[in-house]
Amino acid sequence: QNNWFMTVYGGQNTGGSIDDFITFDNDFRDSYLFAVTGGKNLHTWCDLIRLEAEGQVVKHFGIQENWEFNGLLTLRWLKFPWDRYLDTSFAAGDGLSYATEVPVIERQRHGEESARFLNYLMFEFTFGLPKYPRWSLITRLHHRSGVFGLFDGVHGGSNYLCFGLRYDFL
DSSP: OOOOEEEEEEEEEEEHHHHHTTOOOOOOSEEEEEEEEEEEEEEEEETTTTEEEEEEEEEEEOOOOOOOEEEEEEEEEETTTTTTTEEEEEEEEEEEEEEEEOOOHHHHHHHTTTOOOEEEEEEEEEEOOOTTTTTTEEEEEEEEEEETTTTTTOOEEEEEEEEEEEEOOO
């Protein structure tokens, strides 16, 4: 089993809430990110679910120019019926996010209700060819928020629709 992985991805701000993202009611804004991540597979249960740890370095550009650093734990569902044709996984992760300055997108959308230190949440699908088990294409929701005021009284956040490439090391 592969223990370490690396992902690179980029994305664009969707301008709305997670609800808007799920219903495809997005108003894309001129705010982009590029991320490099490194992670480790920590434990796998019954070849179905895997616990992963991931660290991220993110550079924002466009409307905002800050850096972002995230650390998270992720649960990944590994088995789908079509895996012998297209190896697929689904992941949900949660952790902490630190921005080098209060993100402009979050200030514009929520007034002064944002902070450098917030919660980080992600949802991700990976798709790979079984012939190349180390490589996967990913699509990810990259989300920062205050978790309904839990972090510094912040009730909003930001969402980015992202696409990238994952490589699993041996």
